[in-house]
Amino acid sequence: MLISKPRRRAVAALASAAFGLALLTGCGDDVSCGLDQCTVSIARETNASVSVLGVEAKFVSADENTVTLDIGGEQIQLTKGQQAVDVGGLQVQLESVTADQIQIEVARP
Incomplete structure (x- = not known):
């Protein structure tokens, strides 16, 4: 069975979207994800x-x-304004620190 070019493009776009959603697996209420990175709030x-x-x-x-x-079993220190640190196959950067929570950005390199 042959598939037309427009239909192949639609199938490819759906496969790409499904892959993107698979990368976001594990994002919960304290995690807000885009395609390339997640913003994480931790109490x-x-x-x-x-x-994440x-x-x-x-x-x-x-x-x-x-x-x-402790990220994936490895302890790291993050400082506000510091560049992202590579840990557990991810890049992690401190965004903010408040009295109640911290906020970090996590991205795949």
């Missing part, structure tokens, strides 16, 4: 964690400019 409390792009990010500690996280 500033002991044992707070969130799953198949990796778990856990809050460890924070002060007003620096956050320590």
Whole structure:
């Protein structure tokens, strides 16, 4: 069976959209995802964690400019204004720190 060019394009577009949605698996209420990256909010409390792009990010500690996280079993420190850090196959950058939560950006390189 032959498929016309317009129909092949539609099938390719649907396959691409399905792949994009698969990348977003694990995005929950505390995670807002686009095609290339996710913005993640984590409560500033002991044992707070969130799953993003198949990796778990856990809050460890924070002060007003620096956050320590456990991402995929590896502890990292992030500082406001610092470039993204590569960890667990992802790039992670600190966006903000408040009294209640931290916000990070997570992207696939």
